[in-house]
Amino acid sequence: MSSNTPRKLTIAAMIVLAVSSVYFILVLQFLNGTMDILESYAGHLPPTPAGDAVPLRLKFTSTPLDGLVSRLTPFYWPLITGAMPELNLVGIYMGAQVVASEVLLLVDGERTGNRGRIFSYSTIWSLVWQNVPWGLVQPIYNAIHLITGPAKPPSTVSVSGNVKAISTIPWAITIGYIVPSVLMSLPSPQLISHETHQAFLFIWQFFPLWVGLAHVVLKAFVGFSSDSQRTSLSALRRTYAFGLVVAGASHFSILFYVLALTFGPPNVKGIITSVIPPSFVPTNPSLVFSPFPPFTSPQAKVSRVEVGIASLLQYDTIFAGFSSLLLASYLASRVSGTSSSGGFVRAVAYTLLFGPCGAALAVMWKKDEGVFAAERKGLKTE
Numbered sequence: 001m002s003s004n005t006p007r008k009l010t011i012a013a014m015i016v017l018a019v020s021s022v023y024f025i026l027v028l029q030f031l032n033g034t035m036d037i038l039e040s041y042a043g044h045l046p047p048t049p050a051g052d053a054v055p056l057r058l059k060f061t062s063t064p065l066d067g068l069v070s071r072l073t074p075f076y077w078p079l080i081t082g083a084m085p086e087l088n089l090v091g092i093y094m095g096a097q098v099v100a101s102e103v104l105l106l107v108d109g110e111r112t113g114n115r116g117r118i119f120s121y122s123t124i125w126s127l128v129w130q131n132v133p134w135g136l137v138q139p140i141y142n143a144i145h146l147i148t149g150p151a152k153p154p155s156t157v158s159v160s161g162n163v164k165a166i167s168t169i170p171w172a173i174t175i176g177y178i179v180p181s182v183l184m185s186l187p188s189p190q191l192i193s194h195e196t197h198q199a200f201l202f203i204w205q206f207f208p209l210w211v212g213l214a215h216v217v218l219k220a221f222v223g224f225s226s227d228s229q230r231t232s233l234s235a236l237r238r239t240y241a242f243g244l245v246v247a248g249a250s251h252f253s254i255l256f257y258v259l260a261l262t263f264g265p266p267n268v269k270g271i272i273t274s275v276i277p278p279s280f281v282p283t284n285p286s287l288v289f290s291p292f293p294p295f296t297s298p299q300a301k302v303s304r305v306e307v308g309i310a311s312l313l314q315y316d317t318i319f320a321g322f323s324s325l326l327l328a329s330y331l332a333s334r335v336s337g338t339s340s341s342g343g344f345v346r347a348v349a350y351t352l353l354f355g356p357c358g359a360a361l362a363v364m365w366k367k368d369e370g371v372f373a374a375e376r377k378g379l380k381t382e
Contacts, residue, residue, distance in 0.1 A: 172215035
């Protein structure tokens with residue numbers, strides 16, 4: 001097999017994922033009736049759990065931006081009102097996986113080896129996959145990464161970056177993404193009005209911009225750190241650890257929770273449901289990890305709009321996460337020389353621990369550690 005064959009096969013797989021995502025993420029939602037239900041809410045939002053018919057707020061900035069962003073408000077509204085426990089859990093799960101993906105994107109943008117390449121514009125990429133399906137854009141991003149990437153294996157110089165820039169990524173994501181996510185999850189009308197709730201949702205939809213701005217400000221005010229090999233690796237480790245903790249904690253806790261509700265004895269289920277708020281106790285736990293079936297004849301319809309929204313978010317996460325995991329695994333194989341079977345086992349293990357985006361982050365971390373270890377080993381043998 002040619003040494004270039006694995007790269008070509010990985011690129012082909014990315015293209016297949018990108019093309020397939022169009023059906024699973026977009027077309028399927030029209031076929032199963034999700035979009036028809038959303039379009040039926042003309043001028044108002046899907047009902048809240050209390051049955052409130054909330055008018056759709058159309059004015060925020062008095063610019064054309066209002067119409068562009070508010071078109072997505074009916075889609076996100078059931079996600080933040082607690083309309084269906086299964087959807088609430090899917091939203092938390094995906095949100096944590098997005099943190100891992102944002103870490104990957106921002107670290108990639110700060111690498112010395114990516115200076116001058118389109119991957120250095122991480123905020124623009126993030127804005128694109130916030131407005132175009134994430135599961136479609138991410139495979140395209142990863143395919144371009146491979147197609148335009150250098151043929152030679154990475155070095156410590158190419159994978160490193162400005163220490164201040166990499167060290168401040170966790171804080172930028174916390175300020176620009178996690179805080180807006182918490183604000184838009186505040187219940188209305190119990191704590192805030194429905195109008196304010198929609199305003200927080202409007203603000204949240206620009207989270208890539210807030211992350212980018214926070215990152216710029218933090219880089220300007222953080223104290224100087226020398227860009228040595230040791231400090232570069234330390235900065236990467238802290239940033240990767242942040243993403244893995246967020247993704248892993250959400251993945252493992254929700255997976256364990258769903259398995260306990262599905263297969264646990266009645267007394268365990270009773271204890272769990274007695275301490276968990278009702279808005280997070282699913283009547284059908286399997287829906288949390290079971291997207292709506294893509295192929296039925298005739299095509300099955302969703303019973304309620306929340307089922308369709310959950311399914312779209314699940315497919316979004318699957319295509320974005322596994323395409324990133326595929327890219328990370330290929331890059332790691334170039335450094336470690338791991339066999340395809342060994343790389344597959346590692347990818348499966350990491351996915352079980354951290355979810356698909358978290359697994360991609362874990363493999364990328366291992367790849368970077370391998371680059372630094374190989375260089376240290378080379379220096380010792382000289």
